[in-house]
Amino acid sequence: MTAGPISLQVKSASLRFPPVLASIGIGLVGLVVLLAVFGPWLEPQSPSKLIGGAFDPPGATLLGTDVLGRDVFSRLIAGARLTLFVTAIATTLGFAVGAIWGFAAAELRGWFDDITESLVNILLCFPPLMMGLLVVSALSSSLPVLIGAIAFIQMPRVVRVARSVAINITTMQYVEVARARGEGLFSIMIHEILPNSLRPLGVEYGLRLTYSTLFISGLSFLGLGIQPPDADWGGLVRENLPGVQLGVYLPALLPGLAIGLFAVGLNLIVDWLGKEGARPISEELR
């Protein structure tokens, strides 16, 4: 490769050690990822094994037992794994399709871009939660459907961001040079657009991860997401709700707190990544 694209991004200032809040964010997200990855070795019990009575207090086990007498701590770790799995796959899928689509629209322009814009506008007009509920009620609450639905709901938002970022890049001279050199659409997307849009796309990816986490948790809390006996964090809150009336709060509150801390961690990282001139973080949180 001669005369490769000039990298305009990543000033050295942005590579300093992250500030306090961002470090906390990285710590929180890192902790959850570790729990999810090494979960099977960390769980003291099988998350589906009955080890005691309903809502035994902490003591014999670290955090007590849940509504059916299963270990709360083990289920929390298993919940981390499921939550993270669905979130990561769905977001990455929706993001990949959305980014490629947005890049292509920016580079090709013309009718393809027009159709993309109208389609995205229409798709953004549907209330996400209602669409999720409809899809799940029409098909099923199986993992592929849930992942597909979340990915699909994320996609138009990613297309919009990717397109608007890429449009500024496709007018650059180095892209013109690449075209003149005879690079095709995919080559331009990979060699010119992608390297120069990493930061805004990273910010967007973080936002989408947060969004997916909250979305799958909400669906599962409503009983329409991941089905028992498996449970992600939202499902854990749901199944332990009866405890609240009995004065046993931990089994229901802890998974809720876990979702919150994970999402806070993601948001803190995104905030830090987006500090330099990117759009406001909260712009598309829903």
Next chain:
Amino acid sequence: MARLLMRRLIFAVLTLLATSVIVFVATEILPGDVVTALLGQNATPELVKNMRLELGLDQPPIQRYFEWLGGFLTGDLGKSLASHAAVSSVVLPRLWNTVMLAAYAAVIAIPLSIALGVLSAAYAERVFDRTLSTVSVFLVSIPEFAIALALVVFLAVQAHWFPAVIYKPDWNHPGRVIWQLFLPMLTLLCTMMAHMIRMTRAAVLDVMASGYVEFALLKGVPKARILLRHALPNAMGPVLSVVALNLGYLISGVAVIEVVFSYPGLGRLMVDSISYRDMPLIQATAMIFCALYIFFNFIADIGSVVLNPRIMHAS
């Protein structure tokens, strides 16, 4: 200007039509046979046939779609499969409950968010602003149901200040309802205010960076006056758009909160209808939610045009 508004209006109507197709397809064609779901596995072929005739399922889907749409436009939403009651008589009281809860939250959240947004723009990057923005990050990250649950645990179950469940809001006694709905309202405040505060702050700061504000500053106009007389009115367009978007979110996002508090609103009705596979009710609730969402999006859209003198006079 008029043309622009007309185009947005046509777009909103088209989106609504597209929504109706999606809702219809999702609830009528995809889930296989509603009749077997209703009658169970052991239904005799005879029964199934009669039921299909009764529900009009023997007609082609396209014809049924237009009949359904026509019924919807004339207010005839069909009958609930589970209770056989007219859908409109089930849906309307629920809609009222949801709208009132949303209105309760909006009346408090909107002025409070705008005030806090202006304040944090006035003290941008100072302690007040930073504290508020950190708190905001936490509030937008915690799911509604977790916030609601925490409030229930601490303020209802332990402190006994507010009810934990609201089976029946007492509309005849406004004072009592305000107390009954306090926790769901508070949950809604937590989830929607952060967004509005941040957008207000951003919009005000945007105006504060403009030339005429700088000129006013140089002229010696007090900062408070600049904020309230120059920055806020000019920032109102984007702020009101965000408010409208949040109202749309409020209406559709309220479902989860209604479930936590067993509140008889439209969102809980939709969730319940999905678990009973009560198709006419799912269709009606989904359409109402989508229509409200699209309506508020539309308002946000034209609001940003109408309230922005530059766009308005451009054409």
